[in-house]
Amino acid sequence: MVVKGKKQSISVYGDGPGDRAIERHTLSVLVDNEPGVLARVIGLFSGRGYNIESLTVAETNKELNQSRMTIIAVGTPAVIDQIRHQLERLVPVHRVNDLTEEGDHVERELALVKVVGTDEKRIEALRSANIFRARVVDSTQESFVFEVTGSADKVNAFIDLMIPLGMVNVSRTGSAAISRGPDKM
Amino acid sequence: MISAVKEKALAAKTSKTKKMSGAEMVIEALVEQGIDTIFGYPGGAVLPIYDALFQQNKVKHILCRHEQGAAHAAEGYARSTGKTGVVLVTSGPGATNAVTGLTDALLDSIPLVCITGQVPTFLIGNDAFQEADTTGITRPCTKHNYLVKDVNDLSNILHEAFHISGSGRPGPVVIDLPKDVQFAEGNYINKANAITHMYQPQTEPDMMAIEEAVRLIANAKKPIFYTGGGVINAGPKASKDLTEFVKKTGHPITSTLMGLGAFPAHEEQWLGMLGMHGTYEANWAMHDCDVMVCIGARFDDRITGDIAKFSPKSKKIHIDIDPSSINKIVSVDLPIVADAGSAITAMLKIWKDKKYKVNQDALNRWWSKIDEWRSVNCLSYKNSDTIIKPQFALERLRHHLSKQKKDVFITTEVGQHQMWAAQFLPFDKPNHWMTSGGLGTMGYGLPAAIGTQLGNPDGLVIDVAGEASILMNIQEMSTAVQYNLPVKIFILNNQWMGMVRQWQELLHGERYSQSYTESLPDFVKLAEAYGGVGLRADTPDELDGVIEQMLKTDKVTIVDVRTCQSENCFPMIPSGKAHNEMILAADADKFDKKLV
Ligand SMILES: Cc1ncc(C[n+]2csc(CCOP(=O)(O)OP(=O)(O)O)c2C)c(N)n1
Ligand SMILES: [Mg+2]
Numbered sequence: 001m002v003v004k005g006k007k008q009s010i011s012v013y014g015d016g017p018g019d020r021a022i023e024r025h026t027l028s029v030l031v032d033n034e035p036g037v038l039a040r041v042i043g044l045f046s047g048r049g050y051n052i053e054s055l056t057v058a059e060t061n062k063e064l065n066q067s068r069m070t071i072i073a074v075g076t077p078a079v080i081d082q083i084r085h086q087l088e089r090l091v092p093v094h095r096v097n098d099l100t101e102e103g104d105h106v107e108r109e110l111a112l113v114k115v116v117g118t119d120e121k122r123i124e125a126l127r128s129a130n131i132f133r134a135r136v137v138d139s140t141q142e143s144f145v146f147e148v149t150g151s152a153d154k155v156n157a158f159i160d161l162m163i164p165l166g167m168v169n170v171s172r173t174g175s176a177a178i179s180r181g182p183d184k185m
Numbered sequence: 186m187i188s189a190v191k192e193k194a195l196a197a198k199t200s201k202t203k204k205m206s207g208a209e210m211v212i213e214a215l216v217e218q219g220i221d222t223i224f225g226y227p228g229g230a231v232l233p234i235y236d237a238l239f240q241q242n243k244v245k246h247i248l249c250r251h252e253q254g255a256a257h258a259a260e261g262y263a264r265s266t267g268k269t270g271v272v273l274v275t276s277g278p279g280a281t282n283a284v285t286g287l288t289d290a291l292l293d294s295i296p297l298v299c300i301t302g303q304v305p306t307f308l309i310g311n312d313a314f315q316e317a318d319t320t321g322i323t324r325p326c327t328k329h330n331y332l333v334k335d336v337n338d339l340s341n342i343l344h345e346a347f348h349i350s351g352s353g354r355p356g357p358v359v360i361d362l363p364k365d366v367q368f369a370e371g372n373y374i375n376k377a378n379a380i381t382h383m384y385q386p387q388t389e390p391d392m393m394a395i396e397e398a399v400r401l402i403a404n405a406k407k408p409i410f411y412t413g414g415g416v417i418n419a420g421p422k423a424s425k426d427l428t429e430f431v432k433k434t435g436h437p438i439t440s441t442l443m444g445l446g447a448f449p450a451h452e453e454q455w456l457g458m459l460g461m462h463g464t465y466e467a468n469w470a471m472h473d474c475d476v477m478v479c480i481g482a483r484f485d486d487r488i489t490g491d492i493a494k495f496s497p498k499s500k501k502i503h504i505d506i507d508p509s510s511i512n513k514i515v516s517v518d519l520p521i522v523a524d525a526g527s528a529i530t531a532m533l534k535i536w537k538d539k540k541y542k543v544n545q546d547a548l549n550r551w552w553s554k555i556d557e558w559r560s561v562n563c564l565s566y567k568n569s570d571t572i573i574k575p576q577f578a579l580e581r582l583r584h585h586l587s588k589q590k591k592d593v594f595i596t597t598e599v600g601q602h603q604m605w606a607a608q609f610l611p612f613d614k615p616n617h618w619m620t621s622g623g624l625g626t627m628g629y630g631l632p633a634a635i636g637t638q639l640g641n642p643d644g645l646v647i648d649v650a651g652e653a654s655i656l657m658n659i660q661e662m663s664t665a666v667q668y669n670l671p672v673k674i675f676i677l678n679n680q681w682m683g684m685v686r687q688w689q690e691l692l693h694g695e696r697y698s699q700s701y702t703e704s705l706p707d708f709v710k711l712a713e714a715y716g717g718v719g720l721r722a723d724t725p726d727e728l729d730g731v732i733e734q735m736l737k738t739d740k741v742t743i744v745d746v747r748t749c750q751s752e753n754c755f756p757m758i759p760s761g762k763a764h765n766e767m768i769l770a771a772d773a774d775k776f777d778k779k780l781v
Contacts, residue, residue, distance in 0.1 A: 032383075035332070040324060047325045078512065085509030091329040091349060091384055 025080045025100040026177045029069040032092035033059050040090050050083050054174035070177045104180040110173045111155045113146045117166030125165040132158045202372040207336045208233035210373050214343035216243045217376040220271050224255040228275025230302025233367035250660035252279050254632040256286020260295045261619050261633030266640040269351050272299040277315030287357045288326040292623025296355035298346050305365040319361045328356030336371030344379035353386030354507040390523030395531045398502045405476035406547035408436045414443030415481015415525040417615045423526030424615040430533040439467035441482050443622040446612035460488040461758050462604040465563035471496050472764040479503045481525035484514040494763035504528045563756045573725050575677045575748045579609035581728045591645040594637045598630040598654030601683035601754045606649040628657025634672040652678040653702045662715035665741035673735050674743045679750050687753045712743035721745040
């Protein structure tokens, strides 16, 4: 393990990881859909001090009673590796794939964005929504709810655009991801 | 809840099943799993199981005096017999009291199955009397846990729990069992028909990697074997093969606290324990080696010291059954995921088949370097005619034990005495040394000794204790008396929480905050009050007589050995320092005490 610029440590446990490169990885986790499985995964992240950016989960195979979780985790490469191994240790976890590591994958997030306003701003909001291929799923005289899907970056960009145009609320799903190509995983 | 597929498979088998109550299923499954001894404490939420226990005689229940004691006793039993330890406790306080034992078993990879009572399913979540969220509380301190809501799931869960607890990297599994499920009738699926294959850890090594490892070992100029508790967990054959393999190579070997006994300590190649209080030669050899063969150990911070300066020049081979242990702390050159036993056996076979030879010249040079380190005589201490030095007490104990015909088992509490026991007592066999390594739990030793004695009725079981630690589970004296367990408690009584005092002396400017153990009981009278035997040694010349007496008693015996109060445990690698920055008894005075 490389530790950069280590000084005499104050703590008897030495310094933390310091300024090593932080990466962002998308993990796809196949789990038994049983009570407590989400708590096990969340508990693992909080208990071991790992950072999670987003987590989504839903049942994906009724017959096998399995769910797929998509977890965006951030950390040094060594920490990301640990996260994968620690997840694999959990008994109801069948498989963990690091999509970022394994190659091309598609990542999508959905957001519902509520914008309130009239006149110019309202028209501008609708025009921008068009550019982002956001759909209007609710509208009143003075408000819209847009549904936008795309990468987290695209959703972020859309939200940034909507803030000055009267955005009052947003609800995001977090990313779902899958590998490209014919591979099963 | 179980998957639809599993449910279907199980349904197909129900035609062959017996009907019985949940409580009866617990007993039935224990018997099928080969369990004849369990440790526990009754209470409202487990009464149906206690009722079922009462009506049979295949499973013996050992009533401990505290649920923590029951859990540690089960650990001692498990570690000394290689079987799974079983604990039975009630809901709420029964379960929370067991948590320390569960955590201890998780950190030291001890197979335990702990059945906790729970309030009836329809009361869960209502803050019912003695309700605790046991699965929530124990999730991070178990390998796996279950809350059983349907009696028809119970038998499969019981069998799966034993499978999970004992396979792969062993650990504790909790089954939380609501009272109504214990009463309910359901189908019992026997062990043969149970579906447990969902959990299948990898145990067989990648043979290419094993070949590469053997090649590295053969070509090494400054090799060292660094082994841990994983070798013990892999069963006696792993230790036997390890011994043969290491002898064939002629390489030096050291081990962690948990791994003591896997390689016989009387052999020339044995360097003693490594780590914070390890020997000078072991730590220097780790620091200077060119090939490190780590088997079933996990680079704990008590082993490595300063990670940045840890064994900087070596190629590292790491064999571990738990992939998450590999590259967690130290990045290694050759990772091998496997059961320690399978990997060692495979390496030994290749070594023999391919008639490998070591680089003898280089090895000789390495050994003469090691002999230089050995000549430092790092465990030497200044003896006294008037005051009992703790090291001297252990040397006398070792002397008397060497004449014992009985199989000797040592357990310990936590503190200086634990480190001295590891340094001064000889460990020649696996499964004969029970200590709390990962968690460092004071109060572990006495209950663990009780479990060990139960699993080895003809053995001689000694708990090397500190006066502070022993008070943490002293109530288990009663258990030892009730079941006629003649365990010996050898207290190195320095009247201080010695290890805390040592850190305060060396690292906190000699400010001895709360580490003096005031108002100690009279341990001789205490032993007698429980119905055991109490002995005391005040001066060095009394030691031999007292030890001889202790070895003759057929009852639980406390020996209060009044030792030097200010003795420190050396060598010591202060936390965060490197292996080659170890301090020895001789230069302790030069140690910079202002360092914090
Ligand atoms: C349950 C628990 N509480 C606190 C500690 C911290 N601790 C480690 S060693 C020690 C002192 C032990 O004193 P004693 O049993 O007398 O052993 P000695 O070091 O004197 O040999 C303490 C308090 C611990 N390891 N376990
Ligand atoms: Mg003490």
